[in-house]
Amino acid sequence: MSTVDARPRPYGSYVYAYPHKTAYRPLDDRPALAELWAGEPKDALSLYAHIPFCEVRCGFCNLFTRIGAPDELTGRYLDALDRQATAVRDALGDAAPVRFATAAFGGGTPTFLTAAELERLCDIAEKRMGADLRAVPLSVETSPATATADRLAVLAERGATRLSIGVQSFVEAEARAAVRPQRRADVEAALGRIRDTGVPVLNIDLIYGIDGQTEESWRLSLDAALAWRPEELYLYPLYVRPLTGLGRIQDPAAADREWDERRLRLYRHGRDHLLARGYEQVSMRMFRAADAGPAGPDDYACQTDGMIGLGCGARSYTSALHYSFDYAVDMREIRSIIDVYTGTEDFSRAGVGRWVDGDEARRRHLLQSLLQAAGMPLAGYAERFGSSPFEDFGAELARFERLGWLDTEAPEGLLRLSPEGLAYSDGLGPALFSPAVRAAMAAYEPK
Numbered sequence: 001m002s003t004v005d006a007r008p009r010p011y012g013s014y015v016y017a018y019p020h021k022t023a024y025r026p027l028d029d030r031p032a033l034a035e036l037w038a039g040e041p042k043d044a045l046s047l048y049a050h051i052p053f054c055e056v057r058c059g060f061c062n063l064f065t066r067i068g069a070p071d072e073l074t075g076r077y078l079d080a081l082d083r084q085a086t087a088v089r090d091a092l093g094d095a096a097p098v099r100f101a102t103a104a105f106g107g108g109t110p111t112f113l114t115a116a117e118l119e120r121l122c123d124i125a126e127k128r129m130g131a132d133l134r135a136v137p138l139s140v141e142t143s144p145a146t147a148t149a150d151r152l153a154v155l156a157e158r159g160a161t162r163l164s165i166g167v168q169s170f171v172e173a174e175a176r177a178a179v180r181p182q183r184r185a186d187v188e189a190a191l192g193r194i195r196d197t198g199v200p201v202l203n204i205d206l207i208y209g210i211d212g213q214t215e216e217s218w219r220l221s222l223d224a225a226l227a228w229r230p231e232e233l234y235l236y237p238l239y240v241r242p243l244t245g246l247g248r249i250q251d252p253a254a255a256d257r258e259w260d261e262r263r264l265r266l267y268r269h270g271r272d273h274l275l276a277r278g279y280e281q282v283s284m285r286m287f288r289a290a291d292a293g294p295a296g297p298d299d300y301a302c303q304t305d306g307m308i309g310l311g312c313g314a315r316s317y318t319s320a321l322h323y324s325f326d327y328a329v330d331m332r333e334i335r336s337i338i339d340v341y342t343g344t345e346d347f348s349r350a351g352v353g354r355w356v357d358g359d360e361a362r363r364r365h366l367l368q369s370l371l372q373a374a375g376m377p378l379a380g381y382a383e384r385f386g387s388s389p390f391e392d393f394g395a396e397l398a399r400f401e402r403l404g405w406l407d408t409e410a411p412e413g414l415l416r417l418s419p420e421g422l423a424y425s426d427g428l429g430p431a432l433f434s435p436a437v438r439a440a441m442a443a444y445e446p447k
Helices: 033-037 073-092 115-128 149-157 172-177 184-197 215-226 245-249 257-275 331-342 358-370 378-385 394-402 419-423 425-432 435-443
Strands: 045-051 100-107 138-142 162-168 201-208 232-237 279-281 286-289 307-310 321-324 352-355
Touching: 033 073, 045 115, 073 115, 073 307, 073 331, 115 149, 138 149, 149 184, 162 184, 162 232, 184 201, 201 215, 201 257, 215 257, 232 257, 257 279, 257 286, 257 419, 358 378, 358 425, 394 425, 419 425
Parallel strands: 045 100, 045 307, 100 138, 138 162, 162 201, 201 232
Antiparallel strands: 232 286, 279 286, 321 352
16 A cells, blocks of 8 residues: 555544634624625524533533633623624525524533523524524533533423433543543433433433543443433544643643554444444434434535524534634633623624635535435535536545545445445545645644
8 A cells, every 4th residue: 555545543633514613714804794694595594502601621622611600601691692693683684585494502511501591592592583493403412410400491392302411421430531520320310301301302422532441331331321212322532632621631642543543443332332223323423213203304404504603602604604703722712702702792794714615615515425424415516516526526535445435335326435434534524624724724823
């Protein structure tokens, strides 16, 4: 095998959106949202509200969130969210139909908010944005400590169809090793309260690659999760990132080949364990019970449709611009950004983002389609871009084929990853980043 075909590391980076926020930069012209959305389809949008508060920050977490909310900060944050929602809905206008096909509350931990504050968050989504939360899939993230009965009751009554809880490990020693102190009894009690709501989809997040974790202890967590018969399970590899809790006490460079191989072994063990128990693989991370019914109508596709993000850690997508607010991981920087957000009166312009040209749009479509186990219909790509991915990304796809990452038995007209390709999603995804995005990410100074 030639050097160019040398197998890359399987854990480059988690590609959950492209371009990554570390490629965003301040927008000198600060374009008006009304102009950005003027020509965009608005009949199948996604609405995302970001709540940047947690009761504790896990050691692996690099999300935009802070611990606690002193001095009625959550109230001021919701005030700002209300102002932002009003400005965004005005910018969308009424010249064309505006409809939200899906909604999600994430963070941070949305259930850090009180029950009354969750009611207000739902009111903002419905009364300011016009989202019908009871008619579309609504996903909400929670944690063992904040999944209280009163909060969950609000979410169930307001239309939540999916509750996602970050457990990470049912083994208390592993939770401590990941700087996520929790008691298994508290986790089990929270899962019981979630099931009591009757919300149709329970998702449980688990992490593999924690220090001291073995195949036996990993299977213990998997089986403890399966005992609740969750409709969905997400299996995440542990990453040690700069400025996170673990990043301060471990050397990220220590994530060497041996650790890669250990995580791969645990991934394959978890994947096979779930497949053997009636789950279907949706992506490298996501597994869904084969008998789980749909959580509601969902005609939104992240590859093609726009997103409205509310909150200081949320992104918004038009066909030409991805935009948000400033991004940070360090707690002091996050606090400063939240303070700026809560003091903002004018939300009518985009301040930080990245323009997306034709090449980047093709990369994004290919990335976000190919990393799904279902694969990408070639006809849909051709209809949208007037070309073939083999014409646009021939060298990359040829390399993926040599590495055994493409499914050679996929039906005609479907580009799909092999099981090995799915296993290497976090190495394959970054290989499709453009040189410009790579350069911007490399130049980003973590803060």
